[in-house]
Amino acid sequence: MSQLTTTSYLILGMLSSRDWPAYELAEQVDKGLTEVWPRARRQLYNAPKQLAEQGLVSATKEATGRRKRTVYSITPAGRKALREWLATDPKRVSLEFEGMIHLLLADQGTIEDLRSTLESVREEALLSRAVFEGHMEYIRDTDGGTFPEKRHLFVLSSAFMIGHFAHLADWATWALGEIESWTDTQAPRPEA
């Protein structure tokens, strides 16, 4: 009877809206939630299995021709566990930012390395921002896609993601401006 992880509750949450086959469950979470909860594909198959062992979801085998698939369905115990989890305090936001490690060690490399790191950060950020802006537009113009009942929540989350990547891009742009006058990575910032 191991402790449930956030990933388990996430799966439980997906199943609280409707039944899902394992593959589609993995697809949805992988495509839609990696930006806020990055987990290996493998884990997205393991989590519902463990939930089934604990009786929080039930598994049914279906067949399309000779191909089988497992469809999961939440149980009343599962709904209860989910409600209880939603009332707990969330874990702190955590960031993994390899570019910042590059930057902090930049005095061991060249100024070109540093510039290229910041440019890479900016480009990635602009791409991601565009993705979420597209997502936001889609939500505004439609009923919310796969989860119409969550439309109002998607508006909140998309706003965060757009702001997050906008900040990242803006910061990278600002930092590129700051280092523009540097001739090497040891250079102290020029005083105004």
Next chain:
Amino acid sequence: MSQLTTTSYLILGMLSSRDWPAYELAEQVDKGLTEVWPRARRQLYNAPKQLAEQGLVSATKEATGRRKRTVYSITPAGRKALREWLATDPKRVSLEFEGMIHLLLADQGTIEDLRSTLESVREEALLSRAVFEGHMEYIRDTDGGTFPEKRHLFVLSSAFMIGHFAHLADWATWALGEIESWTDTQAPRPEA
């Protein structure tokens, strides 16, 4: 001859400034870099060991009375590996935001749960922002602390961290305003 991880390069980077005993190395990284590169304390002891096996750092045993400690030192091969890594593109920024999972599943819980999640996010963000603002002030007023040669880089990284947590706090505050008129978690947003 396993592939080096970002954590290895981080340790290598620390050792490029000066020699470090294993414990202090772990302390420094744990205290100063968890916000951009969160790793278990255990790994901060394993990483230099592996680097030593690969000849990128050398390990020396010292003694204070009957107590022993390992002091690590970077080798020329280590410096070369670090320089090469600094020229590569960094991995994409990645976020782990459990509060957002709570929010996206909020339609399965109460409006109080949602409000309390957002308040928790805001409080944590304000605390973290204050920490980095203190850090920024410290850098401005001193020569940069333990790493005076990195003062100019700390200015850049602190600016990012302050902006990051400011955005998080601002977003949470905005979202709390948005949900203020909601009577339950199913409520559609009122049209303007």
Next chain:
DNA sequence: TACCTATACTGCACATTGCAGCAAGTGACC
């Protein structure tokens, strides 16, 4: 009929986490 892509997973080696454990030095107070 052949081929490509999507569906639908499982197995396994390896990496990482997190906690418990152990031992010695350091300082403060009584």
Next chain:
DNA sequence: GGTCACTTGCTGCAATGTGCAGTATAGGTA
């Protein structure tokens, strides 16, 4: 001078998570 808490300085290990390779069917196109 004793003891108590805290810091230094790590290691072992079970449990968990990652990532890649592998297997097989279905559906569409040319």
